[in-house]
Amino acid sequence: MMDSDQASRTLGIELIEATDGKAIATMRVTADMVNGHDIAHGGYVFLLADTAFACACNSHGPVTVAAGADITFVAPARLGDLLVAAAEERTCYGRNGIYDVTVYREDPGGHTVIAEFRGRSRVIAKDAS
Template identity: 75%
Template sequence: MERATPAPVQQGPAHAMFAADEASRHLGIDLRMAGDGTAVAYMAVTAQMVNGHGMAHGGYLFLLADTAFAGACNSHGPVTVAAGADITFVAPARQGDLLVATAHERTRYGRSGVYDVTIQRGDEVIAEFRGRSRTLRPAKEKP
C-alpha cells in the first residue's frame, strides 16, 4: 500500500493548527500545502478505514475533505471553524488507494466563507465537498 510521504515542515496558521490536530494526523493525513485560501491533504486508505462493502467508509472521506477545508479556511490567520458542510460521493475508494483532497476558497464575506474540496484518486474524482466557515471573534481579555 502506498503511504503519504511526509511533506517538509511548513509555517503558517493552518500548519500550526494541523500540528495540534491529533485526529487527522492519527489517521495518517498529511497536510501538504495551505495558503491563500487553498490547501492540499493526502490520505492512504488503510484496512481499518474499509466498511462492510469493501469500500472506504464515507466518514473517513469526509474527515479528509474536512481537514483540507480547515487548512484552506485557516490559512488567512484568524481561528476559523466549520459552520456546516456536505459531501457527495462520486466513486468508491478502496484499501490501498492514495487520496488527495484539494480545497479552494470560493468566497469570504464578513466572518463567513464558502470552500469547495475535491477528493481524487489520481485523475478520478471520488467525492465533492462544500464547507461553510465562520471566523471566531477573539476572546475578550479579562481585566
C-alpha cells in the first residue's frame, strides 16, 4: 500500500515498521510545511498520523480505509523537526477498528508529544488481492 501512496512519499514520509496492528512512520518538517505562525501546519501533522494509522490497520491484510478520525494538537512542531507517528490498534470488532496514533519528536531529554490522533477503520474487502 505504501509503495502506491504518492501523497505520503511526496512529503518524505518513511514507513519504519508495520505489523500486527502497529505502525511507525517518520516525516521531517520542511519549509513548505510551515505556516504563517512559523510552525508546522496541522494538516501535515494530521497527514503523518493518518499514514501511520492506514499502515497499522492494513497490516492485517484486508483492504481497510478510514471511517473517521480526530486529532488533538498538543505542542507545535517546527522547521527541521523529525516527527515520529506511532500507531497502535486498540480494538477490532466486525469490520471496524479503533487505532490511536501519537505524533512526537525526539528531544535531548526524551520526546515531546505533538499530537494525539484517534482513527476509526472499516474493512472494505476480504483480501488485498
